[in-house]
Amino acid sequence: MNPAPNDPEPPAHTPPLELQRAQEDRLRRAWQKPAGWRYWSAVNNTEVGVWYTATAFLFFLFGGVLALLIRIQLAVPDNDFLSADRYNQVFTVHGSVMMFLFAIPVFESIAVIFLPQMLGARDLPFPRLSAFGYWCFVLGGIFLCGSILFDAAPRGGWFMYPPLTSKYQPGVGADMWLLGFSFIEIAAIAAAVELIVGTLKCRPPGMRINLIPLYCWYVLVAAAMVLFAFPPLIAGSMLLELERAFHWPFFDPVRGGDPLLWQHLFWLFGHPEVYIIFLPSIAIIAMIVPTFAQRPIVGYGWIVLAAVGTGFLSFGLWVHHMFTTGLPGISLALFSAASEAVAIPTGVQIFCFIATIAAGRMVRSVPMLYTLGGLATFILGGLTGVMVALASFDFQAHDTFFVVAHLHYVLIGGSVFPIIAGCYYFFPLLNGKKLSDRLGRIAFWLLLAGFNLTFLPMHFTGLRGMPRRVFTYPAGMGFDLLNLVSTIGAFLLGAGVAIVAWDIIRPKKRQPLVPRNPWRAGTLEWLPAMPPESWGVRSIPEIDSRYPLWEQPNFVRDVDEGRFYLPDAEEGKRETLVTSVIDATPTQCLRLPGPSFVPALAAVSLGGFFILGTFYLWIPALVSLVIAIGVIWRWLWNGTAVIPEKPEKEIGLGLTLPLYRSGPESVGWWAVVITMLAVFVAFVSLVFAYFFYWTIHDDFPPAGSQGGPGVFWPCLAATLLLAAWALTLLARRANRRDRAGVFSLAIIGAALLALAGGAAILAGPWLTGLDPTSHVYPAIVWLLALWTALHAATGVLFHAYCFARRAAGRMTARHDIDIQNAVAFWHFVILTAVITVAVIAGFPLVK
Amino acid sequence: MMKSLSENRESLWRLIVSPSVWALHFLASYVTAAIWCAKFAPASGSIAPVRWLIAAYTVAALLAIGWNGWNGYRRHRLGAAELPHDADTPEDRHRFLGFATALLAGLSAIAVIFAAMAVVYFQDCR
Known part of the structure; x- marks a missing residue:
């Protein structure tokens, strides 16, 4: 072990005992488990x-x-x-x-x-x-x-x-x-x-x-x-x-x-x-x-x-x-x-x-x-x-x-x-x-x-x-x-x-508690005193080693006495640190949401869609899906991108960190990008299916009446969606410059163009009379078009959400997580749309 | 030296360059062979063009992996330090990422050679 020379070190003196107890009380209250039947709202x-x-x-x-x-x-x-x-x-x-x-x-x-x-x-x-x-x-x-x-x-x-x-x-x-x-x-x-x-x-x-x-x-x-x-x-x-x-x-x-x-x-x-x-x-x-x-x-x-x-x-x-x-x-x-x-x-x-x-x-x-x-x-x-x-x-x-x-x-x-x-x-x-x-x-x-x-x-x-x-x-x-x-x-x-x-x-009531770190391990999960508190770690330590419990002197004492970061919950909120990817330099104090039944409700309503769908009860299934979207909307509205009461917070060891960050600096943006990466992989699998059928057929896409969705409608769709994407980018810029009028025009325009683009991509197979049950070619073309249209529709939900957030004052020029995430989502929409059009309209041409 | 070791100049992506090259090589070889055998050759047809193409992919892949691996090895050798690169310093972080990059390059090179060996033994689409 060899700590970096300019690492902050914990203070040499013990914090006053009353302060430690007060901090522990506040932490305990912030991280308290919900009691009674509300226990099941724990997160x-x-x-x-x-x-x-x-x-x-x-x-x-x-x-x-x-x-x-x-x-x-x-x-x-x-x-x-x-x-x-x-x-x-x-x-x-x-x-x-x-x-x-x-x-x-x-x-x-x-x-x-x-x-x-x-x-x-x-x-x-x-x-x-x-x-x-x-x-x-x-x-x-x-x-x-x-x-x-x-x-x-x-x-x-x-x-x-x-x-x-x-x-x-x-x-x-x-x-x-x-x-x-x-x-x-x-x-x-x-x-x-x-x-x-x-x-x-x-x-x-x-x-x-x-x-x-x-x-x-x-x-x-x-x-x-x-x-x-x-x-x-x-x-x-x-x-x-x-x-x-x-x-x-x-x-x-x-x-x-x-x-x-x-x-x-x-x-x-x-x-x-x-x-x-x-x-x-x-x-x-x-x-x-x-x-x-x-x-x-x-x-x-x-x-x-x-x-x-x-x-x-x-x-x-x-x-x-x-x-x-x-x-x-x-x-x-x-x-x-x-x-x-x-x-x-x-x-x-x-x-x-x-x-x-x-x-x-x-x-x-x-x-x-x-x-x-x-x-x-x-x-x-x-x-x-x-x-x-x-x-x-x-x-x-x-x-x-x-x-x-x-x-x-x-x-x-x-x-x-x-x-x-x-x-x-x-x-x-x-x-x-x-x-x-x-x-x-x-x-x-x-x-x-x-x-x-x-x-x-x-x-x-x-x-x-x-x-x-x-x-x-x-x-x-x-x-x-x-x-x-x-x-x-x-x-x-x-x-x-x-x-x-x-x-x-088996009941273990009468069994004694084990001593702290019973196996004498070296890694952080063994820090808690027995039995562990629900706050996780008393204060978030500065790490100098792969095995801090073995190698960092006075480590457990310093953590316990709150000599490291975030030893307190002054505002009674749940908090943790966000750090950089390579060197774990602190960048933000992240407020975490507390107990709620909303995740369970979202799961039940989304589950309804899948379970009712199993029995081909499509109308109730769709109703359940709409309810799920409503619940998730509410979840995001109240629980995410909350504007903090102050821009920064002192977290100990002389460090002050922002409470709100957006774009690539925020964890939410990462989550959107990573989730969309998975969705994109599913899309690539569908494209793979298209070309798989091409390899096994002599005549794919088949010539004649099943010739394909044509070129006009898919290209129109791509143009409309590109315009919607560009307007989404413009909306982000207008929001950052606090130009409410431009923002509203851009976001409404983007939504309308996206709706038109989604409709145009479906118009291709629709107007050329492709019947998805007749052959695998129309089926895969329809599926790619539907996939893209669904992305566009979801993109419109993002537009509507951002519009509403700004109108409600929950998104401002500086607090712009929502529009940043919407832009990240739209990058994937446009990628999907361009590839879909290239495949369904372009590939039959080069064949 | 400290400036060049700044966190902003480091990237986890460099770690996975070599395995990604392996993946591309693998996919390209598989797709080339599959399309050739499905579209252009009868079941007992020769795969000579496929073999040449895969040989070319292999040379390109090994060059890319070699470059990435050498790059990693040089970072691993920065200054006078030995494994296990476990100090809490930008230097050791830099060396560790270099070391892991070099190891992954080695593994990727072996996997590419394994794949290339397939075309040494197969001559037709059977």
Whole structure:
């Protein structure tokens, strides 16, 4: 450690005791949990994060019970415990729940709890967004899980391949999957935005980019991956739902579609998703290992390489799920090469952990036990991964139990074990109590033995030729004993999980509090006194080291006595610091919103749209969507871009920071840009679909009457939207110069032009008589046009909002967050519009 | 020297230049091969033009990655400092970002070479 010479240091004298107590009282009041039934209006990370994690864990238990049903059915040949149809529902819901309702949400929920603590922040920058994400997740999750009780669950496997799911499954099951998970993915993207902005902009002063905890690197990478991986699935789900509900033939070969497109879009999500699950879990290990080796991590830079490198390479693997679809050998070889290359960064981080353990003096503990068990299991899964990454081997193993064994080794070793390690490690931070060492050990051995007993034999079941997803098998094919062993193992595994669950929920009233920092860790999340207060950190410290608790003298005392930043809440408001991306130089004191039911209301009304849509109740669904827009409008109106009562505030150590910043300096602007980036990726997926159809057809766009939307209307639309965009920019300028008249004219003009532009883009396919149900070409043209029109319409909402804000005095020349964000949004609108027009009007010309 | 180490001159984007080049190389190779085999060649047709194109992409990608990696390595070697670059100074932050850039360049180069090896072995669209 080597503090920068001009860093501000905490004052040498102790602040008066009365002052400290008064500050603590004010902080406590500002961060108080709402009481009674209002408790559910809480938005603070310590509440929302815990609900989120607990709910994800409940879904995990539900998925686990389904797994046991699968194993009972397969225990003996020709079993009739489950019917074929019921079995299809059970394995589909098992896979979907584990992936979408456990693995991804639990990464985000754990990060929501601990990221602010590791960053010495009082909360993440958008607490209400986290709460909104949570309520979306609960609603969507219950909807999906509930379906199996009514015999209405999806049956297509967790990857829902058409045409099975488009032509042969008439019930609402597939619709539930498509709409329910699209809804939950919105929640996942919301959380990703929160985590990215949190990591980049809400670090404690002095925590330069070379000092941030490794967990934050991993979370940053995984959250960025969510932005690029989820939108293709949302786009794919939209295509499949349009086919199911409105007969647009995206996957129907008779009318020019192609089921293979679904596989591309699904796995473009599905493979990175495996790493989105894995990286944040291994991140927990990266925090546990240094603590129990009692030394800094070995190879910090190498681990950053591993996290970032895996994040990229994992996007070059998707076709390895499609090795048997008849793509050219050269394509398979490219993906096989990337699949082998990704083993390099994955291995690097494991060597770093082993080196850290070897270089330190390992303290034996339950979290460490799970860590080592998880790494060993994961390595086995990684090795079979290298095997199936070879196309020639995969041809043999594809769709057999070998793959089932492989993926469970990877996911349980790489994710479930580390998460349980994290439970045992982080639990004291929730309520000051430890989980039981004894129960932890018993559960560990049950889990490890049960897991291997279940899944090791599956390699052989698979190599002997047993396909996955069959509901039964005849006796005497060499599967009998192996399956029985797997079933016995599954119950041991289940017993282990039950013990962990009991350890978490058992009453701990009489158990003593643990001492502060019970594991003698070095990072900031271990600062709180036990039990922790809901304010998070008493004063926000100046950081000089990767392990401040080990290396900065008097650190805990200085934090506790409020010698660092923001030790007080003078105005009774919730506040945290915003800092710069590279060096974490403080730039703003950010006011955070308090408890509110609005996020939950927004989630319920938006959920209404998706859930009613599942049953094709389009009118009520649209009403629900309008209500959602109204609720979100109100949320933004009262809760965001609030003009502070004074421009600046003294935050301690002689530092004065502004309370309001706009444009790229504000966290809200970042959130808009990052969210729109995800939306843009979904749009790119649709453009990809257009060109995918071009490659598979000799005649695309087809000649003749289905010739296309023409050139005139699309070009008119692009011109109108460009003008609307330019007027939006002008409105921002007029607002900054405080010219109310020009501002009003510009913003009203922009809105009118945008409406006209949206109408013009639809006029193209409309007036040329394109029928989206006749062939895939009109369908994809219509979809691109609709997508653009929807952007324009949303852009008009932004215009209306800014107009109203200025009229109400909530936006001024200096306080211009709203119009800045509207401009950021409009950059994406115009990009989308120009690309759409180039594709639907321009491409038929060059063809 | 301090001025050149100002936070404003540093960027996280430089860290991901090399992996982005890998991604472009990968995508370009895949798209070239896919379009050639779908549109221009029968299943057993030769992919000679594809092989030449991918060879050209590979040279371009390796040059770009090499430049980015060398740049990173030079930043890592700034002054007389050793790993782990964990001091709270602009110099160590600068060295750390350089080091991570160089490592990522190395990994990206390996991944590009892996991908390029595919065209060494494949001669037609089967």
